[in-house]
Amino acid sequence: MKPILIAKNLTKSYAKGIFALNNVSFELDQGKVLVVMGPSGSGKSTLIRTINGLETFDKGELNILGIKIGSDNDERKIQKIRRRVGMVFQQFNLFPHLTILENITLAPIQVQKRQQKEAEEYGMYLLSQMGIESHSKKYPSQLSGGEQQRVAIARSLALKPELLLFDEPTSALDPERINEVLDEMRRLADQGMTMIVVTHEIKFAKEVSDQVLFIDSGKIIEISSPDVFFSNASHERSRKFLNQIN
Amino acid sequence: MSKNKKIFFQIVLMFALLGFTGILINNLIINLTRTDIGFKFNWLIKPASFSLAEHSLPYSPSDSYAWALFIGWINSLKVIISSLILATCIGTLIGFLRVGKNSFFRITTAGFITIVRQTPLLIQLMCWYFVGFLSIRNNTFLNIRNILNISNKGIEFFGLYLSSEFSALLLGLSIFSSAFIAEVIRGGIQSVPLGQWEAYRSLGISEKQGFFKIIIPQALPAFIPGLTSQYLNLAKNSTLAIAVGYSDIYAINDTIINQTGRAIECFIILLFSFLILNLLITKVMGIIDKSIMRSRI
Ligand SMILES: Nc1ncnc2c1ncn2[C@@H]1O[C@H](COP(=O)(O)OP(=O)(O)OP(=O)(O)O)[C@@H](O)[C@H]1O
Ligand SMILES: [Mg+2]
Numbered sequence A: 001m002k003p004i005l006i007a008k009n010l011t012k013s014y015a016k017g018i019f020a021l022n023n024v025s026f027e028l029d030q031g032k033v034l035v036v037m038g039p040s041g042s043g044k045s046t047l048i049r050t051i052n053g054l055e056t057f058d059k060g061e062l063n064i065l066g067i068k069i070g071s072d073n074d075e076r077k078i079q080k081i082r083r084r085v086g087m088v089f090q091q092f093n094l095f096p097h098l099t100i101l102e103n104i105t106l107a108p109i110q111v112q113k114r115q116q117k118e119a120e121e122y123g124m125y126l127l128s129q130m131g132i133e134s135h136s137k138k139y140p141s142q143l144s145g146g147e148q149q150r151v152a153i154a155r156s157l158a159l160k161p162e163l164l165l166f167d168e169p170t171s172a173l174d175p176e177r178i179n180e181v182l183d184e185m186r187r188l189a190d191q192g193m194t195m196i197v198v199t200h201e202i203k204f205a206k207e208v209s210d211q212v213l214f215i216d217s218g219k220i221i222e223i224s225s226p227d228v229f230f231s232n233a234s235h236e237r238s239r240k241f242l243n244q245i246n
Numbered sequence B: 001m002s003k004n005k006k007i008f009f010q011i012v013l014m015f016a017l018l019g020f021t022g023i024l025i026n027n028l029i030i031n032l033t034r035t036d037i038g039f040k041f042n043w044l045i046k047p048a049s050f051s052l053a054e055h056s057l058p059y060s061p062s063d064s065y066a067w068a069l070f071i072g073w074i075n076s077l078k079v080i081i082s083s084l085i086l087a088t089c090i091g092t093l094i095g096f097l098r099v100g101k102n103s104f105f106r107i108t109t110a111g112f113i114t115i116v117r118q119t120p121l122l123i124q125l126m127c128w129y130f131v132g133f134l135s136i137r138n139n140t141f142l143n144i145r146n147i148l149n150i151s152n153k154g155i156e157f158f159g160l161y162l163s164s165e166f167s168a169l170l171l172g173l174s175i176f177s178s179a180f181i182a183e184v185i186r187g188g189i190q191s192v193p194l195g196q197w198e199a200y201r202s203l204g205i206s207e208k209q210g211f212f213k214i215i216i217p218q219a220l221p222a223f224i225p226g227l228t229s230q231y232l233n234l235a236k237n238s239t240l241a242i243a244v245g246y247s248d249i250y251a252i253n254d255t256i257i258n259q260t261g262r263a264i265e266c267f268i269i270l271l272f273s274f275l276i277l278n279l280l281i282t283k284v285m286g287i288i289d290k291s292i293m294r295s296r297i
Helices: A044-051 A075-082 A100-110 A116-129 A145-157 A175-190 A202-208 A226-232 A236-245 B003-035 B065-099 B103-118 B121-134 B164-190 B194-202 B207-244 B249-260 B263-295
Strands: A003-012 A021-029 A033-037 A059-064 A067-069 A085-088 A163-167 A195-198 A211-216 A219-224 B140-144 B148-151 B154-157 B160-163
Touching: A003 A044, A021 A044, A021 A059, A021 A219, A033 A044, A033 A202, A044 A059, A044 A163, A044 A195, A067 A075, A085 A145, A085 B194, A100 A116, A100 A145, A100 B207, A116 A145, A145 A175, A175 A195, A175 A202, A202 A226, A211 A226, A211 A236, A219 A226, A219 A236, B065 B103, B065 B164, B065 B207, B065 B249, B065 B263, B103 B164, B121 B164, B121 B207, B154 B164, B160 B164, B164 B207, B194 B207, B207 B249, B207 B263, B249 B263
Parallel strands: A033 A195, A033 A211, A085 A163, A163 A195
Antiparallel strands: A003 A021, A003 A059, A059 A067, A211 A219, B140 B148, B148 B154, B154 B160
C-alpha cells in the first residue's frame, strides 16, 4: 500500500540550539491510525501542525497525499493540502459568531464552492451521525465542551478529508465528557479514516491505534505497535513516560 | 474596610465636593456683581454685525447673535461629521495594513502612527493650512479634468467647494484621529484568539475571506468603545478650528465674547453645544454597539 504521508528528516527550532523537531522521519499508510505521545514540550503539536502548514519547518521534506512541501513553504501547495487534511484542536476553535450549522457549511461553500442547500444537507447528516442535530441552529457558547468538540470534528469532516489531525482533542474536556468524543473518533477509525492523534488516552491508543509514535525533545524515540509500546516499550525513556502517566 | 467606614468616607467626599462647588458659585456671583454686567441672555437677539466667511445657511451681519451661534454649530457639525467619516476610513485602512502580512506596509504604517500620535494636533493643523494650502503659489496645485481641483483657495470636487480653512481642518483632524483609530482597530483585531486564525486556515479558507468573515465580525465589538472615545476626542479637538480661521462654534463664541463681554453666558452655551453633540455621538455608538451585540447573541 502506498503511504498517504511521508515525513523525511523534518527539523525545526524556534530558538537557536533548541529543537522542536529533530530529524523526524516516519510514514503513514492509508486507513491507519497513528497515536503521538510524549512529555509536555516534546514537539507533538509542532509535528502535527507542520502537516497542514500551520507551522513551517527549517529542513526536511513532507509528502502528503502526493503533494511535496519543503522548508520553502509554498503557499499554494499548503492551501491544496489544507483542503484535503482536516484538523481538530484542543480548544475546539469553533467560530463563536456563527451557528453550529454555519460553522460546518462555511468551508464547503467558500472553499469547495458547493451549493448552500447541498452543504447544509451534508452538515445535518454529519450532525445526526454524532447525535447533535438538534443543536444545529444554536451558537457554540450554548453547547457543552464535548458537544463543541464533536461539532469541530463534523466541521473538519465537511470537506471530506483524506487525513484527519487531532491535537489533544479531549484535554480541555470534563472527564465525563471525554468518552463521547473518543467514541466519535473510534467510529471514524472503524470507517477507515486515516488519522494522526496526539493524546494521552491510553485506552484509546491501545484499542484504536495501529502505531504509537513516541517523541521526546523533538526526536522520535520509537514507533511501535500499541501492544509492544504499552507492555514492552523498547526504550528506557518511553517506559519512564508510561510510568508517569499511568 | 468595613461597610460603615466606607459610607463615612463617601459622605465626607460628598460634602467636600458640595463645598468646592459652593465656593465656585460664590466666586461667580461676586464677580458678576462686581463687574456689574449681570447674567442675561437677551443680547442673543441683537444683530451680530460681523460677517462670516463660511455659512451653510443664509447669514448676514444684521442677523442675531443666536443665529450666528447656530451657524457656528452647523459649521462645527459639518467638519466633525466629515472628519469622523474620513478618519474612520483612513484609520481602518491603516489599522488593517498594520496587522497585515506585507512587512513594508506594516513598518510604514507603524511609522505613520508614531509620528502622528507624538506631535501636537495644533502644529499638524498649522502645517496643513500654511504649508499645505497657503503655500500653493501658482494658485493651482492639482487639477484633474476640472473634477478635482486643489488650489490655495481650497478643494473643488465635482462642483462641491471646500474652503482652504475647512480643507486644512478636515485633513488635520482626520489624519490625526486616523492614527488613534488605527490603533483601536489593531487592538480589536489582536483581541481575537489566535485559534480562530488557525481554525479558518486549517479549513483551507483564504486569508482574505478568513479576515472578513471570521476575524472582523469578532473584532467589531472590541472596536466600539475605542472608536467612541476617539470620536468624542475628535469633536472636542475640532475647537482648534480657530487656529486656521474656520468659523466653528468656538471661533464664533470667541468673537461674540470680544464684542459683548458675555464670557460666562457664552461658555455656558459652548458647554451645552458640545454636551449635546457628544451625547449624540455616544448615543449613536450605543445603538451600533447594541445592534452588533444582538446580531451575535
Ligand atoms: N510559537 C513558539 N515559539 C517559541 N517556542 C515554541 C513555540 N511553540 C512551541 N515552542 C517550543 O517548542 C517546543 C515544542 O513545543 P510543542 O508545543 O510542539 O510541544 P507539545 O509536545 O505539543 O507540548 P504540550 O504537551 O505541552 O502541548 C517546546 O519547547 C516549546 O516551548
Ligand atoms: Mg501541544
